[in-house]
Amino acid sequence: MWHFYCQNILYGEDALNFLEKIKGKKCFIVADKVIEELGLLKILTDKLDKFEKEYQIFTEVVPEPHEDDVLKGKEQCNKYKPELIIALGGGSVIDTAKAIWAMYEYPEYTINNIDPLSDEMYDFANKAKLIAIPTTSGTGSEVTWATVISRLQNNVWRKMSMSHxxxxPTFAILDPVFTMGMPPKLTVGTAFDSLAHSLEAYISMWKNEFSNAMGLKAIELVFKYLPIAYKDGGNKEARDHLHQAATMAGLSFGNSQAHLAHALGHSSSSIFHIHHGQSVGLYLPYIIQFCLNAPGENNESIILYSELAKKLGWANWDDDAKKAAFSVVSKLKELQNSVDFKSNLKDLGVSIEDFDNNLETLVSLFFQDPSGVMAPRIPNKKEITRLYQCAFEGKDVDF
Ligand SMILES: [Fe+2]
Known part of the structure; x- marks a missing residue:
């Protein structure tokens, strides 16, 4: 038996109007200062005013949310006692809201109590529903069951992925009005996060037909619409479809698993402060090569990626499976070039000294990150060191 987790998804122009139909008057809004400055918070509060809902706002969320800020949000939320928690923002905001939600339902909880194996947590959402309104098109957090919160350990902000x-979220509202103003760099970074979610989930050990159906469509949409949105941020059709693709990719990896690019990407974000989408998107071609190079007969990643490439028209139906599978790597590199995506750490400005000084820590963080465990090929210490070196130099992975 397999359980495909999916709540309610409202999408397209004016999807925000669905707020009127959701029961509950008192809303606790989780957002950040940038969302407020961009005027996106006002779009939401204007709707809440129109629908005669009350609200209190918490905007203390920072990128890569820190545990202390989440606890501040918990305190404010528990005092206000809302019927609805509304997360308006990118992945950091939605992740923060999920953690606040858990600690509102269970006030005695700390972050550590959010445990995927907890039976107690199944008795949930008795006080509030969570509405996630993403303002970027990438994290998929609006439909996943994980929350990534950073905790300071040994002078490094270590990302902890807590889940249940x-x-x-009870409702995901995908209204493209919130993504129209995203700058090109963020548009590209978040789209590559979607691609990493779909492409990693496609070959993960937990892959399944439902997750791969979502992943395949998400990949198709990102390849079609990212170059358009990159050139013309005001293109509504492209924005709408990239927004849908991000959620499909979220359903894909949320019901399967992202793995190596995320484990490598998390470590690099922690050390070099690279944006999540840029970081995981950078590692994607390298880890795909690594999985396709797995020794032995019957490499399932080759079969799966060759079928994907043929379905997307990247390879001919009668092409050899290995050749077709490797076309996924060349197509990714083509897309990266077309939208000026930095494809190695050196080009991102990481110096050789900085890289060498941190290589051991990167490797250590990789092995502490649970994201990597569902990869179809698990690298050993030597291989992971070489993967980092290839990604630093921009060299193909031939092992
Ligand atoms: Fe991601």
Whole structure:
């Protein structure tokens, strides 16, 4: 038996109007200062005013949310006692809201109590529903059951991925009005996060037909619409489809698993402060090569990626499976070039000294990150060191 986790998804122009139909008057809004400055918060509060809902706003969320800020949000939320928690923002905001939601339902909880194996947590959402309104098109957090919160350990902000299936937001509202103003760099970075979610989930050990159906469509949409949105941020059709693609990719990896690019990407974000989408998107071609190069007969990643490439028209139906599978790597590199995506650490400005000084820590963080465990090929210490070196130099992975 397999359980495909999916709550309610409202999408397209004016999807925000669905707020009127959701029961509950008192709303606790989780956002950040940038969302407020961009005027996106006002779009939401204007609607809440129109629908005669009350609200209190918490905007203390920072990128890569820190545990202390989440606890501040918990305190404010528990005092206000809302019926609805509304997360308006990118992945950091939605992740923060999920953690606040858990600690509102269970006030005695700390972050550590959010445990995927907790039976107690199945008795959930008795006080509030969570509405996630993403303002970027990438993290998929609006439909996943994980929350990534950073904790300071040994002078490094270590990302902890806490999860439970009840943390899937009750409603995901995908209104493209919130993404129209995203700058090109963020548009590209978040789209590559979607691609990493779909492409990694496609070959993960937990892959399944439902997750791969979502992943395949998400990949198709990102390849079609990212170059358009990159050139013309005001293109509504492209924005709408990239927004849908991000959520499909979220359903894909939320019901399967992202793995190596995320484990490598998380470590690099922690050390070099690289944006999540840029970081995981950078590692994607390298880890795909690594998985396709797995020794032995019957490499399932080759079969799966060759079928994907043929379905997307990247390879001919009668092409050899290995050749077709490797076309995924060349197509990714083509897309990266077309939208000026930095494809190695050196081009991102990481110096050789900085890289060498941190290589051991990167490797250590990789092995502490649970994201990597569902990869179809698990690298050993020597291989992971070489993967980092290839990604630093921009060299193909031939092992
Ligand atoms: Fe991601």
């Amino acid at each position: 299936m009840v943390l899937v």
